[in-house]
Amino acid sequence: DAGITQSPRHKVTETGTPVTLRCHQTENHRYMYWYRQDPGHGLRLIHYSYGVKDTDKGEVSDGYSVSRSKTEDFLLTLESATSSQTSVYFCAVQGGDQNTEAFFGQGTRLTVV
Amino acid sequence: AQSVAQPEDQVNVAEGNPLTVKCTYSVSGNPYLFWYVQYPNRGLQFLLKYITGDNLVKGSYGFEAEFNKSQTSFHLKKPSALVSDSALYFCAVRVNAGNNRKLIWGLGTSLAVNP
Numbered sequence: 001d002a003g004i005t006q007s008p009r010h011k012v013t014e015t016g017t018p019v020t021l022r023c024h025q026t027e028n029h030r031y032m033y034w035y036r037q038d039p040g041h042g043l044r045l046i047h048y049s050y051g052v053k054d055t056d057k058g059e060v061s062d063g064y065s066v067s068r069s070k071t072e073d074f075l076l077t078l079e080s081a082t083s084s085q086t087s088v089y090f091c092a093v094q095g096g097d098q099n100t101e102a103f104f105g106q107g108t109r110l111t112v113v
Numbered sequence: 114a115q116s117v118a119q120p121e122d123q124v125n126v127a128e129g130n131p132l133t134v135k136c137t138y139s140v141s142g143n144p145y146l147f148w149y150v151q152y153p154n155r156g157l158q159f160l161l162k163y164i165t166g167d168n169l170v171k172g173s174y175g176f177e178a179e180f181n182k183s184q185t186s187f188h189l190k191k192p193s194a195l196v197s198d199s200a201l202y203f204c205a206v207r208v209n210a211g212n213n214r215k216l217i218w219g220l221g222t223s224l225a226v227n228p
Contacts (some may be wrong), residue, residue, distance in 0.1 A: 004156075031214050042203065042220040043157075050214070058215075090156055094214055098207065099145055099164040102216060104156035 003027045006091050006105040013112055019078040021108050023091030025071075031094040032074040033102065034058075034066060036087040043090070049074055081112040115140045117206050119219035126194045127227050134189040134222045136204030145207040146187040147216065148178055152200045160202075163187060174198070194226045 003026030013019050023032060034046040035058075045058030047066040055066050063085060065077045078085055091105040118137045126132045138144055145164055149157040161172025163180045171177045178189045189202060201223050205216040 033215075040220070043218045045215060048215065092157075098214060099162070101147055101159045101162055103159065104149075106156045107154075 004091060004093055004103060004105040006089075006108050008108060009106065010109045011111070013081050013110070015082060015112055016080050019081050019110065021076045021078075021089055021091075021110070023074045023076070023093075023105060025074075025093045027093065028071055029093035029103075030071075030096040031102075032068065033092040033094070034064075034074065034076045035090045035092065036060065036085075037090060037107075038087050046076065046089075078110075081110075083112050086110060086112045115206070115208055115217055117204055117217050117219040119202075119204055119222045121222050122220075123223045123225065125225045125227060128196050129193050132191050132194040132198070132224065132226070134202050134204075134224060136187045136189065136219055138185050138187065138204075138206045138217075140206055140208055140217070142208070146178075146180060147205045147207070148172065148176070148187075148189050149203045149205065150174075150200050151203065151221075157203060160189070196226045196228050199224055199226045 005024045007022045033048045035043045037043050044060045046064050047058050049055045049068040067075045089108045092102040094102040116139045147162045148160040150160050151157045160176050161170050163170050168180045176191050180187050201221050203221045204219040207216050
């Protein structure tokens with residue numbers, strides 16, 4: 001699992017509440033990613049980071065924000081959760097070389113009711 | 114636009130038979146290609162990659178993939194399927210632009226290996 005821990009693994013929350021998901025890595029990888037996985041859509045990139053305090057938007061970033069204050073932690077915040085954000089969220093990490101593969105966490109299943 | 118296509122949503126194969134999961138891509142420049150597998154309720158696991166060199170690459174669990182530049186394809190293959198190979202398979206291609214190491218993903222192919 002390349003030392004990746006996602007927390008929580010499961011969460012149920014109410015519409016309108018803020019939610020923060022955490023991704024923690026132990027291998028000092030430079031790049032970190034947040035994806036969501038939904039049936040029929042595959043994996044969609046939400047945000048990514050290429051270093052401490054360096055982040056950028058992915059293809060489905062609306063309603064999400066991220067922070068990376070330390071190399072090992074990448075936080076994803078749903079500012080005001082909506083039912084459309086019910087999904088499985090995956091964190092991934094990757095080393096600096098462009099030919100290296102990404103490694104994924106086990107996922108967080110988020111339900112917004 | 115850069116893209117990855119997995120033309121089959123589902124592939125069914127009998128145990129012991131060879132399997133192929135198809136992937137085609139459209140990117141500018143030289144692609145870095147990857148295959149991942151996802152078992153139920155698990156994260157994605159890396160299977161193999163093509164960076165350069167030999168067009169046939171070997172990976173985990175007996176899988177291999179053939180890079181075909183003229184057909185812009187990177188099909189995943191295994192000579193003899195196992196029931197335990199039943200899973201969701203994703204093809205991905207990397208494009209490089211500065212700090213961008215993003216992967217472009219196919220939508221996945223569900224492989225069912227029948228006993």
